[in-house]
Amino acid sequence: MAETPKIELRNICKSFGKKVILDNLNISVAKGESLVVIGGSGTGKSVMLKCILGLLKPESGQILIDGEDITNASGHRREQVLRKTGMLFQYAALFDSLTVWENVAFGLIQAHGMKRGPAKEIAIQKLSLVGLGADLADKRPAELSIGMQKRVGLARAIAAEPEIIFFDEPTTGLDPIMGDVIDTLIRDCTQDLGATTLTISHDMESAQKIADRIALLYKGNVVWAGPATDINTCGDPYVEQFVHGDVDGPIKVDILKP
Amino acid sequence: MEKNFLATIGRVFLVFMSAVGRITIFTGQSLRHCIVPPFYLRLLGKQFMDIGYYSLPVVGMTALFTGMVLALQIYVGSSRFNAESAVATIVVIGLTRELAPVLSGLMIAGRVGAAIAAEIGTMRVTEQIDALVTLSTNPFKYLVAPRLIAGMVTLPMLVLIGDIIGVSGGFLVSTEKLGFNPGNYLKNTFEFLEIRDVVSGLIKAGVFGFIVSLMGCYHGFNSTGGAQGVGRATTNAVVSSFVLILISDYFLTVLLID
Numbered sequence: 261m262a263e264t265p266k267i268e269l270r271n272i273c274k275s276f277g278k279k280v281i282l283d284n285l286n287i288s289v290a291k292g293e294s295l296v297v298i299g300g301s302g303t304g305k306s307v308m309l310k311c312i313l314g315l316l317k318p319e320s321g322q323i324l325i326d327g328e329d330i331t332n333a334s335g336h337r338r339e340q341v342l343r344k345t346g347m348l349f350q351y352a353a354l355f356d357s358l359t360v361w362e363n364v365a366f367g368l369i370q371a372h373g374m375k376r377g378p379a380k381e382i383a384i385q386k387l388s389l390v391g392l393g394a395d396l397a398d399k400r401p402a403e404l405s406i407g408m409q410k411r412v413g414l415a416r417a418i419a420a421e422p423e424i425i426f427f428d429e430p431t432t433g434l435d436p437i438m439g440d441v442i443d444t445l446i447r448d449c450t451q452d453l454g455a456t457t458l459t460i461s462h463d464m465e466s467a468q469k470i471a472d473r474i475a476l477l478y479k480g481n482v483v484w485a486g487p488a489t490d491i492n493t494c495g496d497p498y499v500e501q502f503v504h505g506d507v508d509g510p511i512k513v514d515i516l517k518p
Numbered sequence: 519m520e521k522n523f524l525a526t527i528g529r530v531f532l533v534f535m536s537a538v539g540r541i542t543i544f545t546g547q548s549l550r551h552c553i554v555p556p557f558y559l560r561l562l563g564k565q566f567m568d569i570g571y572y573s574l575p576v577v578g579m580t581a582l583f584t585g586m587v588l589a590l591q592i593y594v595g596s597s598r599f600n601a602e603s604a605v606a607t608i609v610v611i612g613l614t615r616e617l618a619p620v621l622s623g624l625m626i627a628g629r630v631g632a633a634i635a636a637e638i639g640t641m642r643v644t645e646q647i648d649a650l651v652t653l654s655t656n657p658f659k660y661l662v663a664p665r666l667i668a669g670m671v672t673l674p675m676l677v678l679i680g681d682i683i684g685v686s687g688g689f690l691v692s693t694e695k696l697g698f699n700p701g702n703y704l705k706n707t708f709e710f711l712e713i714r715d716v717v718s719g720l721i722k723a724g725v726f727g728f729i730v731s732l733m734g735c736y737h738g739f740n741s742t743g744g745a746q747g748v749g750r751a752t753t754n755a756v757v758s759s760f761v762l763i764l765i766s767d768y769f770l771t772v773l774l775i776d
């Protein structure tokens with residue numbers, strides 16, 4: 261029998277009003293694996309992450325972490341699960357009433373009961389991992405550029421060295437060099453810490469660098485999933501269209517042609 | 519036509535009842551987190567400063583001018599039937615039982631209720647509340663409980679100070695402008711004043727402080743849709759605080775009258 265997957269989504273359905281976002285979605289991520297989910301804007305990639313984290317409730321289906329059904333977990337049980345995870349939000353979602361280092365150290369202090377002194381040291385060390393100097397530690401998030409905010413968000417997500425990390429478009433809005441630094445960092449998270457990561461991305465180059473496996477999301481469903489190395493050679497029409505960025509193909513883009 | 523009219527009434531009633539239900543659940547959840555540990559003392563201290571200390575000028579000004587105007591108006595009325603000696607008594611009872619708590623409550627609703635709704639609403643639409651959850655921190659404990667406790671505790675303190683300032687305002691106008699004898703005025707002020715006049719005003723203040731914080735948190739928490747949504751939440755928080763303060767004031771007066 262195969263090992264239980266670290267994260268498993270079974271037949272997840274989620275809609276807002278009449279608008280169906282996720283339609284019988286099945287995804288699983290093995291322990292220590294790096295899965296990258298690609299797909300067009302508005303296909304429900306962020307919604308999928310929020311369902312896993314319990315921020316949104318799917319209408320039906322099951323979410324399992326370490327084989328345990330947590331779809332309806334709440335209170336203490338949900339907190340236990342969340343203690344194992346880290347999340348980078350698409351728009352960073354930093355606490356603007358706190359300083360940069362307090363943001364990074366938030367989970368260490370609140371969830372893991374660490375004292376402020378040692379937590380600050382760890383925060384500064386994590387900031388340096390994402391290319392931010394100690395001089396920024398006492399600034400407010402609003403004083404940083406969006407790319408810097410994103411990197412602080414990344415430092416916050418990995419600060420407590422969680423077993424599972426979710427990255428929502430980690431390199432969007434960064435320059436190519438910093439993008440590469442972040443890709444490498446995510447790679448290291450999986451390889452050195454043994455973390456299981458689920459990354460959302462638009463960027464094919466970065467996806468191939470980070471991923472063990474890639475899944476393509478379209479219309480609330482996975483239309484292709486396979487090893488990262490196969491992405492250029494699989495011959496799947498959806499993948500071909502997405503990789504080459506063609507307008508014509510099975511993926512329909514809802515724009516009005518003149 | 520008639521059927522349409524009934525349907526409209528029914529719809530409005532349903533919307534109203536579901537709002538009442540949601541607010542009741544929100545209140546229950548908030549109160550539970552006010553009494554179940556862990557507590558965030560650092561945040562509570564900050565809210566005491568924000569809600570209490572920094573509201574002193576507003577409440578002080580309101581009380582001062584209310585006391586001054588009250589003395590003038592009551593003098594006009596009472597001099598018509600030669601009852602000028604009642605001015606001091608009516609000023610102090612009017613202020614402590616009614617005007618200081620209600621007017622302070624309304625001022626605080628404008629100052630604090632709006633600020634709470636705007637801050638929490640912004641945190642909601644920028645996903646900071648989601649980020650709190652993913653860092654294993656309960657937003658009710660972290661955001662709502664400190665504000666509720668601070669509102670409930672500091673408004674009575676402010677009103678007590680307001681009582682003193684308001685009576686002093688009345689005293690100043692009466693002695694300087696209306697020619698009362700200072701000694702007599704003070705004697706009349708305290709002769710018929712009972713402890714329960716002051717206490718009933720402070721109880722009202724506690725309830726109003728609770729209402730203001732609760733409405734700020736509730737509308738902030740449930741705001742959707744960017745800057746416009748936060749604006750709407752702020753307006754709703756202030757308006758609903760006003761209405762609830764005025765309505766509950768009547769029922770509290772009935773309850774506290776004997």
Ligand SMILES: Nc1ncnc2c1ncn2[C@@H]1O[C@H](COP(=O)(O)OP(=O)(O)O)[C@@H](O)[C@H]1O
Nearest residue numbers: 276281299300301302303304305306307308350
């Ligand atoms: N809270 C919400 N309420 C209503 N609709 C939502 C909400 N969150 C997301 N959506 C809708 O779900 C769709 C997918 O959103 P999202 O997951 O953010 O897309 P993406 O794949 O670009 O991350 C979008 O069409 C969006 O309008």
Ligand SMILES: [Mg+2]
Nearest residue numbers: 305306350428
């Ligand atoms: Mg997204």
